[in-house]
Amino acid sequence: MKISTKTRYGMRVMLDLAERYADGCTPLKDVAERQGLSKKYLEQVVAPLATAGLLTVTRGYQGGYQLSRPPEAITLADVIAASEDGLALMGCTSDLLACERAGTCPSRSVWSGLQNAVNDYLESKTLADMVKTA
Secondary structure: OOOOHHHHHHHHHHHHHHHOHHHOOEOHHHHHHHHOOOHHHHHHHHHHHHHOOOEEEEOOOOOEEEEOOOHHHOEHHHHHHHHOOOOOOOHHHHOHHHOOOOOOOOOHHHHHHHHHHHHHHHHHOEHHHHHHHO
16 A cells, blocks of 8 residues: 555645634645645645545635535545545455455455554544644
8 A cells, every 4th residue: 555645745735724724715825835835736636635525615816725624524534535546455455356366365354454454543533633743
């Protein structure tokens, strides 16, 4: 499993917005400047987050991006699910048909256990938790 750069940057955007949640909309150029990232690239990063309903986009003067719900209500799993095409460690942990041996493979339970541990951890952490530790 490897988390993509797009997902890592998406997490940075979400954490930046979580820190400023009470301030309302934040222009993407401000996030880009604070994070040292390209605004053009961040436009691609925020698109799936907005599509997944994690961000609210306000157009026009004084517009920008804001979390669609409080940071306490958005888990790291939510952010990763919006940015990645699944977070499967192995194909057989999410799809038994991915491997012809999945039904009889003795190591599948290890991979499934690890997958469950990762999922449980990501579900247990919110943006608010991350902001507190920063």
